Amino acid sequence: MTNLSLGAADVYDVLLEREDIELTESGCTSNCEICECHxxxxxxxxxxxxxxxxxxxxxxxxxxxxxxxxx
Known part of the structure; x- marks a missing residue:
């Protein structure tokens, strides 16, 4: 959720429109260092x-x- 709130939601929305891929939302992925900066x-x-x-x-x-x- 942090990732989405920091701007990844825009990417999610674009990818959601594609029918050729499957999106899966996840809670914490234990990538704390990355999530804080990227x-x-x-x-x-x-x-x-x-x-x-x-x-x-x-x-x-x-x-x-x-x-x-x-x-």
Whole structure:
């Protein structure tokens, strides 16, 4: 919740609109040092962090592209 209140909610709202990914909200993730200083998301088990919402969204999208499988 702290992460969302610090600006990650904007990223969450954008990603919520996408039908090709599944979002899961979590309580405390025990990443206190990161949570205090950065916005972050966990994508496929990888911690993605950024200084601001725009950068976090870009980093999340990059991680999703790197891990996508094309058929």
């Amino acid at each position: 916005l972050f998301a966990i994508v496929n088990g990888e911690l993605i962090k950024a200084e601001d919402a725009e950068t976090l969204l870009q980093n999340v999208e990059n991680e999703l592209k790197e891990n996508s499988v094309l058929f």
